Amino acid sequence: MAAKRMLAVLTICLVFGLGAVAGCAPQAPTPDATADAGAEASGEESQSGKDREYTEDELAVIAGAEGTTHGDIGEDVFLGKDYIDQLYDRWDMVAEEYSPEVRTLPDGRMVQRTPTEYGLASGAWQTQANTNSYNTYWLDSDNRGCGSCHADLGSVLKNMAFEHTQVWNDDIKSNLTVQECINCHHWAPGYMEKNMEFGTLMHAVHFGARHKVQFAEEYGGNCNSCHNATDNGQGMEMWDLVKYDHLWGVNNIASEDLGDVDFSFEQETTQDNAFSFEWMHAYYDQMRHGAGVLGTNLPQSLFDNWEITIDGLVKAPYTATLRAIL
Numbered sequence: 001m002a003a004k005r006m007l008a009v010l011t012i013c014l015v016f017g018l019g020a021v022a023g024c025a026p027q028a029p030t031p032d033a034t035a036d037a038g039a040e041a042s043g044e045e046s047q048s049g050k051d052r053e054y055t056e057d058e059l060a061v062i063a064g065a066e067g068t069t070h071g072d073i074g075e076d077v078f079l080g081k082d083y084i085d086q087l088y089d090r091w092d093m094v095a096e097e098y099s100p101e102v103r104t105l106p107d108g109r110m111v112q113r114t115p116t117e118y119g120l121a122s123g124a125w126q127t128q129a130n131t132n133s134y135n136t137y138w139l140d141s142d143n144r145g146c147g148s149c150h151a152d153l154g155s156v157l158k159n160m161a162f163e164h165t166q167v168w169n170d171d172i173k174s175n176l177t178v179q180e181c182i183n184c185h186h187w188a189p190g191y192m193e194k195n196m197e198f199g200t201l202m203h204a205v206h207f208g209a210r211h212k213v214q215f216a217e218e219y220g221g222n223c224n225s226c227h228n229a230t231d232n233g234q235g236m237e238m239w240d241l242v243k244y245d246h247l248w249g250v251n252n253i254a255s256e257d258l259g260d261v262d263f264s265f266e267q268e269t270t271q272d273n274a275f276s277f278e279w280m281h282a283y284y285d286q287m288r289h290g291a292g293v294l295g296t297n298l299p300q301s302l303f304d305n306w307e308i309t310i311d312g313l314v315k316a317p318y319t320a321t322l323r324a325i326l
Contacts, residue, residue, distance in 0.1 A: 084128070091129030098136040106152055107173055113148075114141040115249040134248045141247060145226070145240040146178045149219045153177065165280065172269060178240045191281075202226070 100114040114135050135141045142148065150156050154168030154176040168176055184191070185198035194200075206215045206226075215221040223229075227236040228246065244250050279289040284302075291298050304323045311317035 087128040088130070091132055094137055095129075095131050095133050098133045100136055101142045103147075103151065106155060109173070111147075113145070115244075115247055117249040118251075139247065140224075141243065143220070144224060145243065147240075148225065149215075149221070153181070163280075178238070182238075 100112050100116055102110055102112045104110050117131050117133070117135055132138070146153060154170075154174070157164045157176070158168055167180055168174065182198050185195075185201060187195050189195065205211060206221065219225075223236070224239075226239055228239045228242055229236055279285045288298060304321065306322040307319055308322060308325065309317070309319040
């Protein structure tokens with residue numbers, strides 16, 4: 001508690017009038033100042049509503065007696081200490097109530113989506129707490145971004161009505177982010193019919209007739225759920241893509257400052273079935289995919305007689321069956 005009292009003293013000195021010059025500089029006490037300080041401190045209501053009594057020496061310090069230094073202002077010797085204590089206690093309770101959420105994903109992994117803040121810099125002039133819960137209380141980070149509503153984007157794609165290419169990976173439990181969605185929907189000539197349409201699609205999905213009630217009322221969704229409004233000329237940024245530029249508690253650390261850090265990997269995990277990213281392109285690819293989903297096998301003759309032709313800008317065009325190539 002002693003440390004935060006000193007921070008509070010520095011705060012008071014800087015806030016009143018001309019700051020340290022007017023409020024905390026050594027000056028001779030005046031009778032009126034001493035009388036006013038004594039009246040407030042001895043029996044009448046203080047700023048915090050609590051009764052306080054001060055000694056003559058303490059009243060002299062409060063009044064700014066000649067020769068007073070910051071070292072003379074102890075944790076129990078400045079007016080309004082109770083009020084400052086209440087500020088610290090309030091923000092400590094806010095920090096506990098709004099501590100970053102730790103979420104358990106469907107596969108059992110535990111994820112903290114919002115970083116924990118570091119304490120405020122000692123002596124900061126606006127200091128009135130050990131933290132002001134900037135990430136969670138003010139920016140509401142736990143309730144923003146795709147992961148605030150969708151615990152696992154891989155599961156969303158896997159189970160949605162429109163079948164996607166298998167960009168998720170159940171074997172290695174990769175974490176799918178909105179960046180993977182943007183990668184295809186932003187620019188994929190020859191694959192996507194419309195490029196740079198991710199924003200158009202997502203706004204229609206979330207605010208369209210089918211889902212807008214659920215998005216707004218059940219999940220409390222609004223523009224800030226997905227976007228970050230800025231004054232840096234970037235307009236409405238995608239929150240998931242820029243959040244680590246805005247959140248507190250994310251610091252770049254030089255490799256030499258990491259200390260002893262253990263990294264490990266293993267090569268035992270394998271993926272049984274590779275997938276074709278192009279299965280949506282041709283009718284026979286779709287047929288093969290559909291058969292695989294149903295757990296059935298297409299006739300072996302289709303593969304035995306499947307012809308592949310190499311022609312165009314080659315010296316010796318040829319056609320061969322898949323069986324011959326394999």
